[in-house]
Amino acid sequence: MTVQLAPGQASQQRFLRNLQAALGENASLGSLTTGPGEDVFVIPGAAESLLRSAMPLDSDDALRDLLVSFGALSVNTLFAQALFALMYRGAVVLPAGPVGSRKITQVHAPARTSLTDAVEDAGAALLPKDFQGPFDWNLGPRGANVVAAWQLFAAHPSHSAQLPWKDIRVAHIDTGYTEHAALGWQAGTSMTVDVLRGTEYWPQRDDDPRDDWLPGFPGHGTRISAAIAGFMPGAPGGPFYGVAPGVQIVPYRVTDSVIVDHVQFAIADAIREAIADDCHIVNISLGALRADSGVADALDQAYEHGVIVCCAAGQVWPRVVYPGRFNRCVTMGGVGPDFKPWASAATGRHVDLCGPADVIRRVKAENRAPGDAAREIFPKADGDGTSYATAACSGIAALWLAWHGVDALRARYAVSGRWQLPAVFKSLARASATPGRWNAGSDRYGSGVLNAAALLAQALPVDGVTAKAAEADAGFDPND
Structure with missing residues (x-):
């Protein structure tokens, strides 16, 4: 699906926060994926599925109503052919956003935890020469x-x-x-x-x-x-x-x-x-x-x-x-x-x-x-x-x-x-x-x-005990 949002970063950040809150602990969504026009964004299929199961939503109309409550001005279906055409043109996931559009991202970086700091500080003396934190x-x-x-x-x-x-x-x-x-x-x-x-x-x-x-x-x-x-x-x-x-x-x-x-x-x-x-x-x-x-x-x-x-x-x-x-x-x-x-x-x-x-x-x-x-x-x-x-x-x-x-x-x-x-x-x-x-x-x-x-830290197996995967196009190999 695509959503048309009001112009301006504030309204788009508000929609993103509402969407992330609905996803809860089930998933991370740090940005909105740019769509076919100004202030139009794609809701990824995985996020849509999570919303349907988490809320739960029993129809497309219910999903549309939810997205409107988050701040969408309109909600439309993005058919596969249109999505592929956009991606071929670089208009869906171009990191800087397509010409005339913007990528909307949360303004704060993930916070460093005290545990992260302790691990990194304790190991700093053991890092190769010239490696110095903080590390992403x-x-x-x-x-x-x-x-x-x-x-x-x-x-x-x-x-x-x-x-x-x-x-x-x-x-x-x-x-x-x-x-x-x-x-x-x-x-x-x-x-x-x-x-x-x-x-x-x-x-x-x-x-x-x-x-x-x-x-x-x-x-x-x-x-x-x-x-x-x-x-x-x-x-x-x-x-x-x-x-x-x-x-x-x-x-x-x-x-x-x-x-x-x-x-x-x-x-x-x-x-x-x-x-x-x-x-x-x-x-x-x-x-x-x-x-x-x-x-x-x-x-x-x-x-x-x-x-x-x-x-x-x-x-x-x-x-x-x-x-x-x-x-x-x-x-x-x-x-x-x-x-x-x-x-x-x-x-x-x-x-x-x-x-x-x-x-x-x-x-x-x-x-x-x-x-x-x-x-x-x-x-x-x-x-x-x-x-x-x-x-x-x-x-x-x-x-x-x-x-x-x-x-x-x-x-x-x-x-x-x-x-x-x-x-x-x-x-x-x-x-x-x-x-x-x-x-x-x-x-x-x-x-x-x-x-x-x-x-x-994993020990290597000896020669001859690892299973060989099926050929690349032989169909899904569950043992690969």
Whole structure:
């Protein structure tokens, strides 16, 4: 559904507060999703379902009456075709809002708790050199517990170098790169973004995957790259870190939109090139509404080569999107602070795990000339999307590979096959996940919320005991 709200931020904040109050403890909704026109916003399908069950509401008219009582001037049905058309144009989840509209976000960031402060302050001496807080919620115990994982590295004699994961390569299949200081850009070069290894596939193939900044989702690749690999202790507003600061990002530009049905050939080619480039992880913070056999085949190849593929479940549209709907990847749903489900995230049995996906602090990507790196961070934490949960998964995968050593893992699982690397990672990540704030036994959100430190503490199984997942497009595999 869509709602038409009165002009002005105050009325829109009022509607958001009423909507969040009705959702209660069942879900987090940090922002309203922009719709097809000025002051029109989309109510995500997951939020609509929660409202219907929580109130309860027995008809569409009852739901409309409720939304009007929250402050909506009018309520309309948004049919699937219209939603997809909006998303293709970048008008639904464009982080800065579509031209002529605004994104409405709560004005205050999540409060730091005394427990969070105590944990972070106690561990500060154990952090790698130059890591200093305060740390954003998604990195701490209210999120993916990444800071505690960094402390494990710093306290271990074999991993006490500043960035022991710096040689792990994450293939980032997205809109390409722009230069930002958080990704190591200085005077036209970066130690973090491996442009020479990357490729552009769309709209034409060439060797420079720089973001063309066309209408749609310009800068998406940069924002998500920074969520994976950002490292900027002196950032405006406080230190900024990705999950695996300084990890190698290999950019493969395949799109200008996060809806990618029209460029699935490019995604398949990029996955295959990432395998050939010996990337260890593939991040796909994108989604398609239909299956593609070429992408499925590429996922199978990545799996057999021991590459961990992390995919977004999607948002606004309630069904999990492709390639996350396939087997042999890790499909990420979303939560807000303190493990509350993010109401916009797609849910269902294809979701493997959840990660931080709402009120995320993010870099401000800018269309600047080569050699002129941006430095700005958005002034408030209003990033959202399962793209960020996927970035958390890729970053944690990099930490896990660095903790055990890629060569050591490949040797350990050489007899039965490298496919065990992604299979073991997924199995242990699910086994060590933090329980989310949803009903026990629910299969809508996967096994829980990624917990980086708990994952590193998991013992590795021996060769040959982990089950091999069914092929990517063989139909849902409940054992994957």
